Amino acid sequence: MDKFQYNEQTHELFVKRETEYQPYPGGLGKYYHDRLIQISTEDETSIAQIDAATGTTQTFKELLDASKKLAQYMRSVGIKPGDNIAMCSYNHINSEVVIVAALFVGAVMSSTDPMLSLEDSKHLLNMVKPKLLFVSDGSEELIEACVDAIELKAKIISVSLNSHNEYDTIEEILEKTTIEEDFEPFLVDDLNTVCSILFSSGTTGLPKGICLTHNYIFSSLSIYPTVILNWVILNYATFYWVSCVFNLQMSIQMGCARLLVRQFKKETHWSICSKYNVAYTFLSNTIFMEAAKYLPDLSELPSLKQVVVGGGLVPEKYLTTYYEKFPSIYVGYVYALTESGLVASYQAGDKFGSNGKPVPNNLTIKIVDPNTEENLPLTQTGEIRVKQAHQMAGYFKMDSKDAWDAQGFLKTGDLGYLDNDYNLFIVDRIKEMFKYRSWHIVPAKIENVLSSHPDVLYAIVIGKPTYNEDENHAMAIVCLHEKAHASAAELEAFVNQRMDNLNQIRAGVKIIDRHEIEFTPTGKINRRSLKSKFIS
Template sequence: MPEQTSILDPRGIGYAYYLSMQKHRKKCAQFDVITNQGQAYGDLLQRCIEAALAMENAGLKPGDFISICSGNHLDVCVPYIASLFSGFITASVEPAMSAQEITNLLNQVMPKIIFVVPQAVGVIEEIVEKFETKPLIVVFGENKKYINFSEFLIPLTSREEFTPRKPDDLDETSLVIFSSGTTGKPKGICHTHRSMLSSIKDSNNPWEVLKFKIDFLLANGLQLATYLSHQTPDHIKLENLVHLCIGGYPISKEQVLEIRRKFPKVQMINMYGQTELFGGPFLYPLYDGRKLTEKYPNLIGIPRPSVAWKIVDIETEKILGPNEQGELRLKTSAQCKGYHNCDSSETFDSEGWLRTGDMAYYNEDMCFFITNRIKESFKYRGNHVIPSEIEQVLLSHPSVEKAVVLGVPHEDDRNHPMAVIELNEKGTDVCEEEIVKYVEMRVDDKNRLRGGVKIVSQIPLTVTDKINRFKLRQMVLSNNV
């Protein structure tokens, strides 16, 4: 593992936030374009301290959980930062989730306080009614039954009286992020002061908020692919856009080239990350990043100096060389320490390497490429089937909007590839047999859709707009598609 280039502050991530917000107190921290309101770091810091004092006054102790159920607004980050100041642990949920999904997540952490937007109060109230210990509900807005967030805060009389809590050690949990649940049930991923501080240490691209001057855009690959198939950006003015970063869903080389054609001045970056990693393990070098992306449209970058990596054969564990596909494993101080109240033994190998679950390879230029998720691949007879290869063929059909390939159990062959597709407006007359034949003419024998094709009106997505393969597979196996 590479040696760390700097020593992490033993006072923890909360102190790092505190010092940085003090240092930049006059700069704009955030801006709400809907309300046309901005907030300087100094004002944000005061509200965070007031929130920390209020939570301490409510009886919370270090290690207790809070939860936030809210969309974006100026106050939503305040309880989170305040929890870092006082040693509480934030584990948030989305208002767009179903009541059952929120219940499953909150049951894992049992928060002492839930900060919630008014429109989600009813759902949260119904959920916590079943809890043995009822959490305090604080509302971001007016509510007749529960305390308003601004009223919850304890006014600060002297900033010098407050000092963020120092953790017992840097491996103490500071944040829990729930996994997206695309391939299984969501789990609480535990990040520590160490993993969060390591990510801050690796950040070297300073920026500040500028109203309407957008030079960096993070886009979901699925949304972008849909956008490309429906409209052109001629009416959109993006003269300030410099970097277009894509994540969350793989896109094909052809789609990358199409994006380049429509945004010729923009550097496009395929971002790679996992919730188990606090920060990206790969980077695009400033001096030749554009050249690399032009030469290798699908690369995810080169490893950061602080990240150790290896590619291993998924069956023999043998370390592989250039242009050999295997599982990507990583070791970095920015990785999580495991799952909250769940077995984490399969997440790390015997030497502490994070099993990413991604099939990858690197080339002679040390550029890395992701080819597939191991959990998504399956075997037809003795052959490995990689769903993404078939999905790209399906997406090349002019009538297919979205496509997912799954392995359906077969008594003799282990699995048969089956496709679930969503059609676009051109697909009114397309039938399953046509899609099966279209794929058959373009793939190897092992990739033929022997399990057939199902056309659905909507493929299930997670709240982060990723295809929910876990839910879709359950639907297929129970004949609900």
């Protein structure tokens, strides 16, 4: 039977799995425990992690032992299954130990990112209220400010060797702990139990907690084999991003070594890949575009097999550069959502310029007119909606019913279409937020600051495409009160003095008359009309 099954009446495309999904009894903690033992038994020297800054390595056996010790410590301080644990860390060998140990005890793991603003960090930590909070150097001051502001009663532990404060460190905990002979990971009865809460920006300006289950993570990567490849894989994302969660699953599932690099630098990315014999690298779309400027000859990357890009749209010129420079390397383009996992993946032979075809994971995809809720036929543009057995379990402590339509399809908020060969094309966003260098920018945050200026009547912020690694720059369209005289430069400075670096206005302020603003039938400002008018 063809894996693509298109229903001409409902205009829904079902993409069938080639093999049935087989969950692992006991959950991710049990799976990681058993898999780490299996890899270590086959080769005790097999490398799990490499720190590019120091050259330090950790074997799968060492990862297993460290995770067991930290899990025992967690239990000793009262962490129980279902308790929340959080981390704010740059990539570090001990970051993975925290994740695996949390799964061993059945705790629910969340991660913020050191690059987040104080306000967002406070909101996220106040949302999950973790009992343990792991930090790395470079994030300690941010976390301390959050803890003080929200009066969080969490024990702070440093993942780094040295802490500027009097925190316990993971290294000290591991040194003092002996592995119990009868250690066993917590067994999950229901694989639809939440094991992780990741965060996504909301259209109101406040991030939401996305609840992921054991089934979600197993199912998302079960289309890949369980083999030992001895690859070195590189992904710059921290555990704040779902790509890093998948990277960890891939590492343990396929026996790959994770190369840890604290920060992407376009001048050194490919030399690092060469030095450490990287076989697979996952890059955000912004990093992918920056790295395109420094592509070496293929002969300098003898181990490279796959370059995968995700996180947003990539102009064709960048893809063409990679294809021409790396003709024998798989260069893939994926479309995924934290709420749903992998949706589409570009493969050789797919339509150039598309996001590829929907993945064979018993996934159903349809294109819907967001105004009428009518399913649209092939080649027509509407909202992309997806349904599969294992998606997010909802938003943490929020009413999540609006995330799905009446038929149980997840609303992606993305506009696109399927062509006659079932290639998926992403066209635009329905949601107001846009991306700057892979970070979601929520217009409401900037608009709230602009609206606090006494001269401003209306403030609308949109993303102006840059067609480079920045993706979009924030542009403000402003209508002033009658007889007000604020200049565009004054309003731009007013915002930028009050916002963090990610939320700066970079495409300027456009002051318009009241009559130039169009409203929807419900009385809301028609953002799409303004975007069409002021962005050519």
